[in-house]
Amino acid sequence: MADVSFQDVTKEFPGATVAVDRLTLDVPDGEFMILVGPSGCGKTTALRLVAGLETATSGAITIAGKNVTHLSPRDRDIAMVFQNYALYPHMTVYKNLAFGLRQRRTGRAEIERRVTEVSAMLGLDELLARRPAQLSGGQRQRVAMGRALVREPKAFLLDEPLSNLDAKLRVQMRAELKRLHQQMDITTIYVTHDQVEAMTLGDRLAVMRAGKLQQVGTPQDVYERPTNVFVAHFIGSPPMNLLKATVAAGRAQAGDLSIELPHVPEGPCIIGIRPDSLSLAQGEDAPAALDFDIEVIEPLGGELLAHGFVNGHLASPDTSDEMPLLAGASESRAEITAKLDGRLRLKAGARVRLAVRPGEVYAFDAATGDALR
Amino acid sequence: MESGALIRADRPLDLEAVPERRPRRWPFSPWHFFLIPLALMMLMPLVWSVVTSLETSSEAQRFPPVLIPSALHFSNYVDAWNSLPFAHFFLNSFLYSLATVAGNLLFCSLAAYAFARLRFIGSNLLFVLLLVTLMVPFQVVLIPTFLIVRNLGLIDSVGGLIVPNLCGVFGIFLLRQFFQSLPVELEEAARIDGASRLGVFFKIVLPLSAPVLATLAIIQFMWSWNDFLWPLIIITTPEHSPLQLGLSMFQGTHVTQWNLLMAGTVMSQIPMLAVFLLAQRWFIQSIAYTGIKQ
Ligand SMILES: Nc1ncnc2c1ncn2[C@@H]1O[C@H](COP(=O)(O)OP(=O)(O)OP(=O)(O)O)[C@@H](O)[C@H]1O
Ligand SMILES: [Mg+2]
Numbered sequence: 001m002a003d004v005s006f007q008d009v010t011k012e013f014p015g016a017t018v019a020v021d022r023l024t025l026d027v028p029d030g031e032f033m034i035l036v037g038p039s040g041c042g043k044t045t046a047l048r049l050v051a052g053l054e055t056a057t058s059g060a061i062t063i064a065g066k067n068v069t070h071l072s073p074r075d076r077d078i079a080m081v082f083q084n085y086a087l088y089p090h091m092t093v094y095k096n097l098a099f100g101l102r103q104r105r106t107g108r109a110e111i112e113r114r115v116t117e118v119s120a121m122l123g124l125d126e127l128l129a130r131r132p133a134q135l136s137g138g139q140r141q142r143v144a145m146g147r148a149l150v151r152e153p154k155a156f157l158l159d160e161p162l163s164n165l166d167a168k169l170r171v172q173m174r175a176e177l178k179r180l181h182q183q184m185d186i187t188t189i190y191v192t193h194d195q196v197e198a199m200t201l202g203d204r205l206a207v208m209r210a211g212k213l214q215q216v217g218t219p220q221d222v223y224e225r226p227t228n229v230f231v232a233h234f235i236g237s238p239p240m241n242l243l244k245a246t247v248a249a250g251r252a253q254a255g256d257l258s259i260e261l262p263h264v265p266e267g268p269c270i271i272g273i274r275p276d277s278l279s280l281a282q283g284e285d286a287p288a289a290l291d292f293d294i295e296v297i298e299p300l301g302g303e304l305l306a307h308g309f310v311n312g313h314l315a316s317p318d319t320s321d322e323m324p325l326l327a328g329a330s331e332s333r334a335e336i337t338a339k340l341d342g343r344l345r346l347k348a349g350a351r352v353r354l355a356v357r358p359g360e361v362y363a364f365d366a367a368t369g370d371a372l373r
Numbered sequence: 374m375e376s377g378a379l380i381r382a383d384r385p386l387d388l389e390a391v392p393e394r395r396p397r398r399w400p401f402s403p404w405h406f407f408l409i410p411l412a413l414m415m416l417m418p419l420v421w422s423v424v425t426s427l428e429t430s431s432e433a434q435r436f437p438p439v440l441i442p443s444a445l446h447f448s449n450y451v452d453a454w455n456s457l458p459f460a461h462f463f464l465n466s467f468l469y470s471l472a473t474v475a476g477n478l479l480f481c482s483l484a485a486y487a488f489a490r491l492r493f494i495g496s497n498l499l500f501v502l503l504l505v506t507l508m509v510p511f512q513v514v515l516i517p518t519f520l521i522v523r524n525l526g527l528i529d530s531v532g533g534l535i536v537p538n539l540c541g542v543f544g545i546f547l548l549r550q551f552f553q554s555l556p557v558e559l560e561e562a563a564r565i566d567g568a569s570r571l572g573v574f575f576k577i578v579l580p581l582s583a584p585v586l587a588t589l590a591i592i593q594f595m596w597s598w599n600d601f602l603w604p605l606i607i608i609t610t611p612e613h614s615p616l617q618l619g620l621s622m623f624q625g626t627h628v629t630q631w632n633l634l635m636a637g638t639v640m641s642q643i644p645m646l647a648v649f650l651l652a653q654r655w656f657i658q659s660i661a662y663t664g665i666k667q
Contacts, residue, residue, distance in 0.1 A: 053561050073564040080565050086558035090580045099576075103567035151566070 002064030002154040003029045004050055004187055009059035011045050011211075019045040021211035022059070027155075030185045034202035034219075036192055038234065042211040043191040047157050050189065051080050063154055074103070079148035080157040083164065085140045087132040093119075093143050094128040100151045118150040121180075138169045149180070155187040162197065170194075177201060195237040199223070207231050229369040232272050232362055233317030238305060240272040240362070241336040244313040252363065255312025255334065257290040259356060264363045264372050270315040272362035275305065278338035281355035288356040292338065294348050303342045309333040310354075317369075426450070426635035433631040446632070453623075453636040461612045462619035465531050467644070469604075469615050470597040472535045477593045478586055481544030486574055488545065489552035490560070500549070503542050511602070519606060533607045534615065538597065544589050551585040552578060587655045594648050616641045 004027040011020040019042040027033045035043045048054040049061060052073035060069045068076050079100070088096050094115060101111045119125050122142045132140055141161065148156060161177075162170045178201055181188055192198055198205055199219045207214040207222065207230075215227045219235075226232035233239045245254035247269055250262045254271055261271075281289040290310050298305040314334040338354055346352065363372040421440070425433050426449055428442040453459070487493075488500050518537050527533035555578065563573045579586070604618040611619065620641060623634035 051561075051565055053564070073561070074567045074569065076565075078565065080562070082558045082562060084556070084558060086556065086562040088559060088563070088577060099563070099568075100566035103563075103572065147562075147566070 002187060003027060003031075003062075004155050004189065005062050006046070006049075007060045007062070009046075009049060009056045009061060011042070011049060011054060012057045018211050020049065020056075023208075023211075023213050025206055025213060025216065027187055027189060029187055031204060032181050032188045032190065032202045034190050034192060034198050034205045035208060036198045036205060036234070037208035037214075039193070041208045043208060044159055045211075046208070047080070047159050047189060047191055050076075050155070051078055051157055052076050077151075077153050078155045078157060079151050079153040081144045081148050081159065081161045083160045085132075085144040085164075087140055087143055087147070089132050092129055092131055093124060093135070096132070096143055097124075097128075097146050097150050100147065104151075114150050114152075118146045121149070122146050137165055138173070141165060141169075141173060145177075145180070149184065153186070155189065158188065158190045160191055160193060163193065174201060195235070198235070205235070207234060209234075225371070226362070227371055229270055229272065229315070229364040229371075230317050232364070232371070236274060238275050238337045238339070239317075240274050241334075242270055242272050242315040242317060242364075243310075243334055243336075244315045244366070245269050245271045245363075247363075252361075255290065255310055255332075257288065257310070257312065257356070259288040259361055261361065261363055268366040269372060270364040270366055270369070272364065273336075273356055274360065275337045275339040277357045277360035278336075278354045279340065279357065280344065281353040284353075286353070286355045288358065288361075289353050290356075291351055292336070292354045293351050294346060295335075297346055297348055299342060301342055304340055304344065304346070306338045306340055306346060307335065308338075309335055315366075422635045422638055425631055426639050428632050430630060430632050433635070449632050449636040450640065453633040453640070456633065457619060457622055457637070458611055459619070459637070459640070462614060462616045462641075463644075465534075465613060466598055466615040466617075466641075468531050469534045469600070470594050473538045473597045474590050474593045476535070476539030477541055477544045477589060480540035481589065482548050482579065482582070482586070483574075484540065484545045485548035486552055486578060488549045490557075503545060507542050507546075515602075515606065522607060528607050529609050529613055531613060531615075534600075534604060537603075538600075541593070544593065547589055548582065548585060551582055555581055583655065587652050591648060591652045595645065598645060 006023045006025045009020055009023045010018065012018050021042070023042075023046060025033075035046060037043055045054060049056055050063070052068065052071060052075075056069055060067050062068060063076060063078065088099065091099065097115045097118065098111050101114065106114075115128075116125075119128060122145060124139070124142055124146055127135060127139060127143075132143065135143065141164070144161070148158075162173050165173060174197060190197075190201060192201075202219065204216060205219050205222050206216045209230055215222055215231045217225075222231060222235055226235065229242065233242060243254040243257070245252040245268070247253075247261060247264050247266050249266075250260060250264075252259055252261045252264065252269065252271055259271070290312075292306070292308050292310050294306050294308040296307045298307070310333070312334045313332050340346070364370060365372055421438065424440060424442060425438075427445045427447065428439060428449075429444075429446060432439045432442055488496060522528060522533045522537060525533075525536065527536060559577055559581070560573045563577045564570075568576060599617060600615070601617045601621075604615050605621075608614045608618055611622065614622075616637075620634060620637045623630050623637060
């Protein structure tokens with residue numbers, strides 16, 4: 001049990017790829033930290049730096065207050081679960097579980113005790129004599145977890161551990177992971193792509209982009225108060241709708257949507273509206289409303305997703321690139337998504353009027369993408 | 374036919390579903406017309422040597438060869454065994470083969486692992502240089518090797534046979550290619566689990582390489598067991614000679630005792646057969662290991 005911290009850590013690969021760029025992050029003892037970000041943003045690299053499988057180009061990594069930047073993996077006393085599990089194919093499940101303990105010269109009786117305990121906890125008792133090839137995907141996943149747990153390491157690193165499982169098993173293992181963490185209380189760093197895992201599993205969330213840390217906070221915090229347009233767009237599913245707007249006299253104008261934004265400086269900006277902040281407007285003259293041409297409807301049961309077009313310009317979550325305007329449109333159109341009540345009988349091709357729930361509009365600087373409050 | 378009709382009724386438009394006429398079954402495939410004569414051709418020398426080993430000396434000399442001996446002279450085997458120090462030959466051949474197999478397995482795999490996984494300056498250049506030496510014929514390095522072995526004081530000894538053959542470039546190449554194909558996460562997992570570099574090598578990499586190690590062992594065993602030229606160069610005493618060189622002693626300047634030579638040859642091939650049978654089992658076992666979807 002220990003805290004893990006990155007201090008100004010940079011990892012460059014040959015060929016001038018900066019996989020992790022001046023990362024500073026503290027994971028206190030016992031915390032479940034989630035690392036999210038788009039593919040290639042350096043999540044795996046950050047995890048491998050903690051494990052000692054990569055060495056930082058600069059900066060320091062500490063585990064339990066001890067600088068481990070240049071220690072080999074075996075001297076760091078951490079455990080890692082790989083995306084493809086990396087179970088030793090020539091060993092039985094028992095030996096897979098016991099391997100780490102044997103390497104650390106644990107006594108035979110103690111190994112037996114811990115393997116039995118962990119395999120009971122994960123429901124692996126029946127499988128101890130099998131080889132990995134004789135296990136299902138979910139069982140392999142458990143063995144991989146067990147192999148990490150049995151060592152009682154200082155910290156627990158998981159790289160997309162559930163991504164190879166089918167949807168149902170993933171939900172089940174997600175709950176189990178949460179239960180295990182509550183039970184064991186080991187410092188955990190968990191890399192994922194999955195929105196649900198990111199929002200539900202962790203105590204805190206760290207969002208990365210192109211090697212740089214964007215924001216750290218509780219999932220609720222990051223969701224409700226994103227620091228910039230990238231985080232706002234990345235966290236939440238379906239993603240936030242982003243429109244180009246112009247602010248004048250305390251009101252932002254985006255296409256035919258006009259909303260009050262008293263604290264935002266005059267000039268161009270980006271406004272963000274989450275799909276769930278939209279609803280059907282009550283009456284013709286509802287405030288903060290806009291016309292929406294429905295193109296596709298995805299019923300989800302209790303709710304439905306409506307994809308369609310409104311007047312206005314789409315803004316990109318990546319402030320460095322300009323989104324091309326849709327070709328052929330005399331007045332420009334922006335595609336947005338709304339999450340509406342599933343009982344509504346809406347048809348594709350229809351035009352409806354959507355209202356934005358007051359107070360649920362985000363504003364971002366048009367040039368830097370930083371949140372404006 | 375009943376089920377065929379049903380299928381057609383279910384999908385009237387699916388013309389492909391018409392049951393296929395089964396081709397008439399021969400008890401063999403056309404390939405056998407080609408393979409059986411080829412197999413006979415390959416077997417011929419073997420059969421001939423076994424037959425010769427059971428003939429009298431005069432039958433063995435006759436031309437055209439006598440393929441059905443008048444009587445089976447198993448005594449040839451006893452005579453062959455007694456006329457030369459065969460026990461020594463066998464012992465020397467075993468020492469030579471087993472030592473070079475062990476040496477190659479150990480040293481080649483260590484070198485191959487370094488080439489496959491460790492980053493060091495010039496590793497690729499060094500590897501290419503090693504490969505280049507494969508193209509140098511043995512005759513070219515024969516004399517330098519002889520001089521080195523002489524300086525080591527190993528001329529006319531089994532040690533002189535073994536030492537230059539403890540590690541071969543072919544083995545390094547074969548194993549490196551295999552090691553590179555192993556998933557690197559397995560090794561990383563083991564290092565995190567607390568294994569040292571050598572621990573990873575011996576406990577993870579080698580056990581997973583059983584099929585390729587068995588291949589290398591067989592190839593090296595065959596090669597050492599059948600080696601003739603190098604022993605011919607450095608061995609002078611019959612007691613220090615391995616089998617292939619020893620057998621040549623039946624070939625006198627004036628007469629060759631073909632029946633005894635063949636008896637000796639047949640005996641000399643028995644261990645090879647044993648190695649094959651043994652290794653075959655290994656092969657199958659190791660394929661069962663590696664047939665793993667990750
Ligand atoms: N061994 C390596 N050599 C060179 N570049 C590398 C190496 N490993 C990773 N990179 C690069 O570093 C960047 C970050 O990679 P990393 O694997 O950490 O991304 P990731 O966030 O885990 O992505 P994903 O979600 O797809 O797994 C990528 O641009 C990748 O190409
Ligand atoms: Mg990754």
